[in-house]
Amino acid sequence: MSDEVVAPADMTFGAALAELEQIVRALETGQLELEDSLARYERGVALLTACQKKLSEARQKVTALIGELEGAEAEEADGS
Numbered sequence: 678m679s680d681e682v683v684a685p686a687d688m689t690f691g692a693a694l695a696e697l698e699q700i701v702r703a704l705e706t707g708q709l710e711l712e713d714s715l716a717r718y719e720r721g722v723a724l725l726t727a728c729q730k731k732l733s734e735a736r737q738k739v740t741a742l743i744g745e746l747e748g749a750e751a752e753e754a755d756g757s
Contacts (some may be wrong), residue, residue, distance in 0.1 A: 679683075680699075685720075685723045685724045685726070685727035686730075687725050688724075688727065690728060690731045690732070690735075693724045693728050694724075694725050694728055696720075696724055697724040697725060697728065698720055700717045700718075700720060700721040701721065702722070704717060704718065704721075738744060
């Protein structure tokens with residue numbers, strides 16, 4: 678298994694969220710060295726940003742799909 682770090686933008690939402698949760702738990706212990714805490718915090722910010730972007734994209738897709746559905750329903754109502 679590789680120790681290669683995956684860019685948050687290349688991760689699935691679930692994988693990014695799971696890693697973010699691990700980072701938060703590690704930071705909450707208060708047992709990390711300063712440098713490690715800062716590195717994990719930076720990684721957490723990148724993961725959070727990626728998660729927020731993925732949620733925003735999903736929200737836009739859902740909004741578009743709802744608009745299409747409402748348009749189709751309106752056409753059916755007009756054609757009846």
